Amino acid sequence: MSIKIENLVYKYMIGTPFEKTAIDDVSLEIKDGEFIGLIGHTGSGKSTLIQQLNGLLKPTSGKIYIDGEDITSKDINLKKIRQKVGLVFQYPEYQLFEETIFKDVAFGPQNLGLSDDEILKRVRRALEIVGIDFEKYKDKSPFDLSGGQRRRIAIAGILAMEPKILILDEPTAGLDPKGRDEILEEIRKLHKEYNNTVILVSHSMEDVAKLVDRLIVMYKGKNILTGTPREVFMEIETLEKIGLAVPQVTYLVRELRKRGINIREDIITVKEAQDEILRLLRRDKND
Amino acid sequence: MEDSMLLANNIYFYYKKSDDEKIEKSIALKGVNLNVKKGEFIVIIGHNGSGKSTLAKHYNAILVPSNGDVIVDGMNTKDSSKLWDIRQKAGMVFQNPDNQIVATIVEEDVAFGPENLGIPPEKIRKRVDEALLAVNMLDYAHHGPHLLSGGQKQRVAIAGVLAMRPECIILDEPTAMLDPSGRREVLDTIKRLNKEEEITIVLITHFMEEAVEADRVVVMEDGKVVLEGSPRDVFSKVEEIKRLGLDVPEMTELAYELRKNNINIREDILTIEEMVDEICRLK
Numbered sequence: 001m002s003i004k005i006e007n008l009v010y011k012y013m014i015g016t017p018f019e020k021t022a023i024d025d026v027s028l029e030i031k032d033g034e035f036i037g038l039i040g041h042t043g044s045g046k047s048t049l050i051q052q053l054n055g056l057l058k059p060t061s062g063k064i065y066i067d068g069e070d071i072t073s074k075d076i077n078l079k080k081i082r083q084k085v086g087l088v089f090q091y092p093e094y095q096l097f098e099e100t101i102f103k104d105v106a107f108g109p110q111n112l113g114l115s116d117d118e119i120l121k122r123v124r125r126a127l128e129i130v131g132i133d134f135e136k137y138k139d140k141s142p143f144d145l146s147g148g149q150r151r152r153i154a155i156a157g158i159l160a161m162e163p164k165i166l167i168l169d170e171p172t173a174g175l176d177p178k179g180r181d182e183i184l185e186e187i188r189k190l191h192k193e194y195n196n197t198v199i200l201v202s203h204s205m206e207d208v209a210k211l212v213d214r215l216i217v218m219y220k221g222k223n224i225l226t227g228t229p230r231e232v233f234m235e236i237e238t239l240e241k242i243g244l245a246v247p248q249v250t251y252l253v254r255e256l257r258k259r260g261i262n263i264r265e266d267i268i269t270v271k272e273a274q275d276e277i278l279r280l281l282r283r284d285k286n287d
Numbered sequence: 288m289e290d291s292m293l294l295a296n297n298i299y300f301y302y303k304k305s306d307d308e309k310i311e312k313s314i315a316l317k318g319v320n321l322n323v324k325k326g327e328f329i330v331i332i333g334h335n336g337s338g339k340s341t342l343a344k345h346y347n348a349i350l351v352p353s354n355g356d357v358i359v360d361g362m363n364t365k366d367s368s369k370l371w372d373i374r375q376k377a378g379m380v381f382q383n384p385d386n387q388i389v390a391t392i393v394e395e396d397v398a399f400g401p402e403n404l405g406i407p408p409e410k411i412r413k414r415v416d417e418a419l420l421a422v423n424m425l426d427y428a429h430h431g432p433h434l435l436s437g438g439q440k441q442r443v444a445i446a447g448v449l450a451m452r453p454e455c456i457i458l459d460e461p462t463a464m465l466d467p468s469g470r471r472e473v474l475d476t477i478k479r480l481n482k483e484e485e486i487t488i489v490l491i492t493h494f495m496e497e498a499v500e501a502d503r504v505v506v507m508e509d510g511k512v513v514l515e516g517s518p519r520d521v522f523s524k525v526e527e528i529k530r531l532g533l534d535v536p537e538m539t540e541l542a543y544e545l546r547k548n549n550i551n552i553r554e555d556i557l558t559i560e561e562m563v564d565e566i567c568r569l570k
Binding site (some may be wrong): 018040041042043090146147148170173174175176177178179180203205206243244245247248249251252255256259261270273274277278280281 | 333334335336382434436437438460463464465466467468469493495496532533534536537538540541544545548550559560562563566567569570
């Protein structure tokens with residue numbers, strides 16, 4: 001499902017001394033099935049932007065089309081939009097509230113008025129996607145689980161709505177490296193399997209370098225840069241100026257090039273760096 | 288041990304989980320021995336649930352051990368008459384800055400601690416200014432905290448602890464919610480406080496690039512300390528670290544992968560500069 005944003009402006013606390021433009025004339029298009037990474041420093045407008053995409057915030061001006069439908073129009077059915085656009089907030093585990101894991105994940109589908117069979121099917125599938133054993137956990141309290149597991153349950157609650165567009169706001173913040181890798185792998189698999197549109201908000205340049213098709217960079221409420229991770233991470237100076245960074249390996253190849261070593265500069269993952277350095281060292285040996 | 292700031296002496300900690308019928312005990316710490324010396328900068332890593340935060344909460348007597356002792360600069364945390372001395376000596380900073388800021392103006396927030404110590408106003412003024420200066424936030428003294436960035440808020444939280452004049456600061460994932468520049472700001476502040484003010488630092492983090500900067504890295508697993516040493520020693524044990532569900536810094540990982548491919552590169556590389564030097568040497 002596609003997203004089209006036209007001249008979006010969002011101001012908050014209008015008419016007070018604290019009036020601030022959080023989104024400043026953003027226009028962008030996200031194609032059906034694209035995996036997008038949304039980056040920008042704290043306060044750059046990322047979270048404000050994604051909250052517009054399922055109607056939680058109404059733009060001050062501008063238009064947002066989800067699958068061709070203008071969701072900023074007055075007579076829009078927001079419930080239908082929220083079914084299409086699933087939003088996983090930061091620290092979603094704090095939103096768990098039910099007695100059992102089954103009930104918590106089933107809450108969304110139940111509100112869609114689905115049959116019991118369909119609900120069961122969806123809860124089972126959602127838990128499977130996030131790597132939680134349905135039979136073992138369905139009757140347990142979500143509050144008896146570890147933080148990483150609770151987060152998965154919360155994500156499953158959104159997945160059970162089967163949104164065509166899935167937006168995740170820093171889904172790995174505060175998780176240990178293993179928990180982080182597992183959740184990112186689940187998101188990657190989900191995207192590959194269902195080819196839904198995914199928007200991942202992240203502060204980890206290494207993670208988005210590995211995962212996404214395209215990056216959208218926000219700064220002071222504007223979309224200042226967009227392109228593949230490889231294209232965007234070549235803009236080291238711009239990114240650093242706006243409080244971001246590039247992956248460690250990208251810094252590495254830049255340093256190597258400064259020392260006169262002829263290595264590709266557009267390297268963004270450890271695997272690529274490894275292959276390139278091996279090629280470099282072996283080529284010398286063969287000379 | 289005269290030079291010891293925080294001493295955990297074979298500590299155990301049981302959480303009581305009460306269900307309707309049974310009281311279940313879960314053991315969060317299973318015999319932790321760790322001596323943090325005065326002026327040291329240590330980083331604790333370990334996966335979620337390994338006991339890091341439980342240990343941290345023992346250091347300023349939010350929790351007291353079920354067995355064993357925690358000694359903060361000579362004071363046992365079980366001695367309730369020393370509670371306020373201990374909390375003044377060992378300050379804590381948590382993950383979410385929004386949960387730690389209590390006032391509506393930055394300098395009032397920083398003054399909250401010393402006010403509660405009953406310090407005269409003119410001295411509070413001095414402490415607040417010094418604390419804000421130390422975290423490079425003096426220019427924001429009259430701002431509302433809600434208008435600051437995450438990194439700035441976290442530095443205000445650190446200033447609030449500094450105004451208590453602690454000798455030791457324990458930070459539990461202070462950078463988890465921050466963007467790259469916010470992480471850098473907070474880490475630089477921590478390092479400066481350690482080097483210049485000689486404040487003992489215990490930093491809990493999931494970012495291995497931060498652990499590289501410590502004097503000593505302590506790895507926890509299942510309520511115990513399973514590995515400790517200099518960052519170089521600890522991270523060169525790539526397989527063991529990965530088995531524990533942790534990561535090594537990217538450069539260490541890269542060196543490890545190159546070695547697997549028969550490249551004779553040092554295995555204890557931590558930083559980009561070291562990697563650059565090694566590759567130039569090999570070429």
